[in-house]
Each structure stands twice: as C-alpha cells, then as structure tokens.
Amino acid sequence: MKQTSTLGDNLNNLGISRRAFVKFCAATGSMMALPPMLWPQLVQALENARRPSVIWLSFQECTGCSESLTRSHSPTVEGLIFDSISLDYHHTLQAASGAAAEAARLQAMEENFGKYLVVVDGSIPLGNSGFSTIAGISNLDMLMETVKGAAAVISIGTCASFGGIAHASPNPTGAVGVMELVKDKPIINVSGCPPIPMVITGVLSHYLAFNSLPDLDHLHRPKAFYGHSIHDRCYRRSYYDKGQFAESFDDEGAKKGWCLYKLGCKGPTTYNACATLKWNQGVSFPIESGHPCLGCSEPDFWDKGSFYAAQSTTQWGTGETLATAAVAGVAVGTANAIIARRRKKQAQQKEPES
Amino acid sequence: MTLLDFARGPGFEWALILMVFGICWRMVGLFLLSRRLDLSKPRTKSLFRAGMLTIATRSLPPHEFEKKIRFQHFSGYAWHIGFFVTILFYGPHIAFFKDLLGFGWPSLPTPVITIIAAITLAILLALVVRRIFHPVLRVISGADDYISVFVTVIPIVTGLMAYAHMAFRYETLLALHILSIELVMIWFPLGKLMHALLVFPSRYQMGTKYQRRGVRA
Numbered sequence: 375m376k377q378t379s380t381l382g383d384n385l386n387n388l389g390i391s392r393r394a395f396v397k398f399c400a401a402t403g404s405m406m407a408l409p410p411m412l413w414p415q416l417v418q419a420l421e422n423a424r425r426p427s428v429i430w431l432s433f434q435e436c437t438g439c440s441e442s443l444t445r446s447h448s449p450t451v452e453g454l455i456f457d458s459i460s461l462d463y464h465h466t467l468q469a470a471s472g473a474a475a476e477a478a479r480l481q482a483m484e485e486n487f488g489k490y491l492v493v494v495d496g497s498i499p500l501g502n503s504g505f506s507t508i509a510g511i512s513n514l515d516m517l518m519e520t521v522k523g524a525a526a527v528i529s530i531g532t533c534a535s536f537g538g539i540a541h542a543s544p545n546p547t548g549a550v551g552v553m554e555l556v557k558d559k560p561i562i563n564v565s566g567c568p569p570i571p572m573v574i575t576g577v578l579s580h581y582l583a584f585n586s587l588p589d590l591d592h593l594h595r596p597k598a599f600y601g602h603s604i605h606d607r608c609y610r611r612s613y614y615d616k617g618q619f620a621e622s623f624d625d626e627g628a629k630k631g632w633c634l635y636k637l638g639c640k641g642p643t644t645y646n647a648c649a650t651l652k653w654n655q656g657v658s659f660p661i662e663s664g665h666p667c668l669g670c671s672e673p674d675f676w677d678k679g680s681f682y683a684a685q686s687t688t689q690w691g692t693g694e695t696l697a698t699a700a701v702a703g704v705a706v707g708t709a710n711a712i713i714a715r716r717r718k719k720q721a722q723q724k725e726p727e728s
Numbered sequence: 729m730t731l732l733d734f735a736r737g738p739g740f741e742w743a744l745i746l747m748v749f750g751i752c753w754r755m756v757g758l759f760l761l762s763r764r765l766d767l768s769k770p771r772t773k774s775l776f777r778a779g780m781l782t783i784a785t786r787s788l789p790p791h792e793f794e795k796k797i798r799f800q801h802f803s804g805y806a807w808h809i810g811f812f813v814t815i816l817f818y819g820p821h822i823a824f825f826k827d828l829l830g831f832g833w834p835s836l837p838t839p840v841i842t843i844i845a846a847i848t849l850a851i852l853l854a855l856v857v858r859r860i861f862h863p864v865l866r867v868i869s870g871a872d873d874y875i876s877v878f879v880t881v882i883p884i885v886t887g888l889m890a891y892a893h894m895a896f897r898y899e900t901l902l903a904l905h906i907l908s909i910e911l912v913m914i915w916f917p918l919g920k921l922m923h924a925l926l927v928f929p930s931r932y933q934m935g936t937k938y939q940r941r942g943v944r945a
Contacts, residue, residue: 703752
C-alpha cells in the first residue's frame with residue numbers, strides 16, 4: 375500500500391480523540407525515556423507521520439510473537455497505532471494466500487522501495503534451504519530479497535533476534551537470527567519469547583515520530599526497554615538485598631514473595647522491561663506470578679543449563695573426570711617422591727665418610 | 729559462549745580438575761618423602777596426645793612473644809573467620825554448595841555478610857601493608873606470599889562489586905567473581921594456600937617429634 379494518509383487522519387477517522395492521542399504520546403515518550411521537551415514534537419510528528427508500509431516475514435517460529443502482539447491488548451490507542459501501519463504482508467493476519475500473498479509483498483516492496491519496514495519473527499535455517507520455505511522460496515532467499523529495499527529491519531522475538539529455540543544445541547537446522555545475515559541495514563532486535571507488545575509499539579512510534587531508530591544496546595535492542603536488568607527493576611529486589619530467598623516453590627519464603635534467585639531466576643543477567651511494563655495490560659509478569667525469570671530475551675537462553683539452577687552454581691564435571699585427575703595426581707606425587715628418595719640416596723653415597 | 733558461560737562451565741570444571749590433581753600430587757609427594765628413622769628411645773609414651781596438644785597450643789600466640797605478635801595473630805583470626813563466614817553464609821554461595829552437596833543451610837542477611845566481607849577485606853589489606861613495611865616480614869616474604877594474598881583478595885573484591893553492581897554489568901561481575909575463585913582453586917596446590925590442608929598435620933608432626941625428645945613444641 376502506498377504511503378498516503380497520515381497517522382493523525384487515520385486516528386481521526388477511527389474516532390480517537392486528540393486528548394487520548396496526546397495521552398498516548400506522553401506515555402510513549404515517558405516509556406522511551408524521552409525528555410518532556412520532546413513530547414510536543416512527538417505528538418506533532420506522530421500526527422503527521424505517513425503510514426509506513428510493513429512487510430512481516432514469519433520464518434521458523436511458533437506464532438507466539440504475533441499472538442503476543444495481536445491478542446494481548448483489547449483495542450487501545452496503542453493497538454490502533456499498530457493497526458495504523460500499513461501491514462502489507464503477514465502470513466497469519468492477511469486474507470490473501472498463495473500467489474496473491476506473494477504478489478502483495480512484491481508490490482509493497484516496489485511501491486515503497488527504500489521506505490518500508492521489514493519485521494521478522496522466527497529464525498532462518500541455513501542448514502538446508504528446504505527446511506523452511508514459503509511459496510517455494512527459502513527463508514534465507516526471501517529475507518535477503520525483501521530487505522534490499524527496506525529502511526530498517528525489526529526482529530521480533532528471540533528467534534529472529536538471536537536464533538532462539540531453533541538455534542539451541544544441537545541446532546539441527548542451522549538456525550540463525552537476522553543480525554547474522556543482514557549487515558547493511560539498521561536492525562532493531564525486540565527480543566523475548568515472546569516480546570512485550572508495548573515494546574514493539576514503542577519502537578514503531580519512535581520510528582514514525584523521528585524517522586530514526588531509538589538508542590540501541592550492544593545487542594541492537596532499544597535501550598529504553600532493555601537498558602536495565604529484570605533484577606534491577608524487580609519488586610522482589612529488596613528481598614535479594616536482605617538475603618531472603620524462597621528455597622522451594624511452596625515454602626514459607628515463596629508464600630511471602632521472597633526473591634527467587636535460588637530457584638534459578640535469571641533476572642540479574644536478563645535485560646528486558648517485564649518488571650516495569652508487565653504483561654496482560656500491566657497485570658503481572660512471571661516473577662510476580664511466582665516463577666523465576668527464564669532469561670528469554672537473552673541470546674542462547676535455552677542452552678544455559680537448568681532454568682531452576684541458581685546463577686551462582688557451576689558445572690562440577692563428572693566423578694570419573696575428577697577421579698582420573700586424583701589418580702594422575704597420586705601417580706605424579708609418587709613418582710616425585712621416588713625420584714627425591716633416589717637423589718637423596720645418591721647424595722648420601724657420595725658424601726665422604728667422616 | 730559468553731564470559732559467564734565459560735566461567736560457570738568449562739572454566740570451573742578445569743579449575744576443579746587442576747585443583748584435585750595438584751592437591752593429590754602435593755599431599756602424596758609430601759607424605760612419601762623419606763624421613764630418617766629416629767632410633768632414640770621416646771621420652772614419653774603419649775605421642776598422639778602430644779601431637780594433638782601441639783595443634784591446640786600453636787593456635788594461640790606463644791606467651792613469650794604475645795605482645796609483639798598480638799595484632800598479627802588476632803587479625804589473622806579475624807580475617808579467616810570473616811572469609812569463611814562470607815563463603816558459607818551468603819545466600820547465593822549456599823546455593824552453590826547445595827548444588828554440590830545436595831543440602832543447604834540458612835543464610836545470614838546480606839547486609840551483615842557485606843559488612844563482614846568489607847571488614848575482612850580491610851584487615852587483609854592492612855596485613856599486606858604491614859608485610860610490605862615491616863622490616864622482618866618484608867625480608868622473609870617471597871613472591872608466593874604476595875601471590876597467595878592477591879588471589880585471596882580478588883574474590884572478595886569482585887564479590888563485593890557484583891553485589892553492589894559496581895562498574896560493570898552483573899553478568900560480567902559474576903563471571904569475574906567466579907573466574908577469581910577458579911584462580912584460587914588453581915593456585916591452591918601450587919603455593920602457600922596449601923596451609924589450609926597442611927597446617928594441622930604439620931603441627932601434629934612437629935608436636936610428636938619434639939615430645940619424643942622431651943621438648944615442648
């Protein structure tokens with residue numbers, strides 16, 4: 375779809391009041407840690423923003439990311455903003471299928487060359503082009519073809535960002551994230567399994583308003599949402615500081631809401647906004663529901679040992695390995711002692727008799 | 729593989745292998761050393777008692793030098809106690825031991841551990857400064873002494889930094905903390921940290937040897 379109507383026009387047509395829109399802009403500006411002096415600019419820019427064409431590519435994924443984004447909110451201003459992008463291609467949501475769907479993608483690419491956004495969920499298999507195809511096109515070929523004219527690429531979810539679960543050892547399909555394949559386009563990773571809906575609307579709002587990407591961390595994630603660890607913003611942090619830990623899922627500590635560190639919480643090493651934005655319209659997040667953070671927004675989270683092992687635990691190796699080390703030590707120690715005794719004996723024999 | 733993955737995984741496994749190998753090597757090497765047979769008649773029959781008594785008496789400052797070595801003696805006790813309280817009673821450390829032993833024990837409040845660790849660090853640093861500036865200690869100190877102190881200080885420093893989220897991200901600080909412990913494990917059998925295992929056997933041996941000749945150890 376060509377970029378014609380502005381976002382302000384679109385919201386007007388949908389009956390959204392200016393007051394509600396300004397409130398949304400203030401909330402978004404606050405969420406993105408923008409200084410208040412930039413909020414009027416955000417309002418004006420969003421009002422006049424053209425609806426960007428978005429091509430959504432789904433590769434090796436479970437549709438959880440799309441589910442998260444489309445179902446977690448009842449229609450809200452954020453939801454309408456999301457509706458107000460021109461979503462020209464999305465397997466799950468579009469009515470067209472087969473050749474017509476692919477034609478829509480090609481048309482959107484042609485009409486908006488250099489301006490459209492590519493959103494990717496799911497990892498890309500490199501092992502065999504036949505592992506995952508769409509309309510007979512391999513995921514890799516479709517990605518590389520589509521990103522050619524893209525203004526930016528947004529990787530939704532940990533699979534698209536870092537390879538995710540498909541990338542987990544032994545990685546049978548050779549799955550990788552977008553970042554490993556696309557080097558010449560701006561990339562934003564919105565990691566999480568699934569990611570928080572507000573984060574994607576926040577990133578889109580920022581792009582619509584300022585025509586640029588927000589500040590990103592070393593993993594290309596927006597700092598506004600991934601700048602702090604879950605642990606730093608966790609409401610249970612005070613229990614960690616006091617040394618009050620739940621030892622099991624049903625002990626007194628768990629009932630009192632104490633820190634879940636000993637139950638394997640990955641909050642200290644996981645960067646995401648779950649503890650502040652939460653899920654289901656701000657109702658809760660995993661730790662608030664009594665389960666330790668799995669660290670799903672971090673690379674290789676599936677391969678970092680048990681979800682229920684505290685982060686201060688380590689790999690001890692096998693008993694056989696340690697026994698071998700002990701036997702080797704005893705052997706070397708014995709050999710040393712024998713050599714020392716021989717040397718001593720030789721030295722005594724050389725000593726002149728007094 | 730991240731630095732933390734390495735520290736928690738292969739880094740720790742190799743450090744443990746090297747420590748076990750090194751301890752077995754040194755202990756067997758020491759116990760199998762040739763010793764001259766003492767053919768004299770023992771002055772006492774209770775050599776075992778004498779050995780055990782020496783372990784106890786050597787744990788107190790000798791009366792003759794009590795005034796001169798009081799600071800060194802009791803500050804040594806203080807930092808060893810602080811060190812072990814920090815290791816054994818901090819919540820995340822207990823999780824580490826529970827993973828190995830299959831059982832845990834109650835932890836102390838984290839602020840208490842933090843204060844103890846900070847005091848322990850301060851005492852240890854004071855002892856290092858004293859070692860450097862004391863004319864006698866300086867002469868009898870070698871590289872082994874300083875390396876042993878260094879590898880002992882680093883885990884306390886990195887542990888406090890990890891707790892306070894100081895300077896780096898938590899995962900980096902946790903990785904550095906675990907790596908510093910691995911350094912202790914590797915150095916343990918190579919230097920004077922072995923006193924942790926040798927202190928009582930050597931006192932016992934000295935006590936029995938002296939007592940056999942009728943000398944108070």
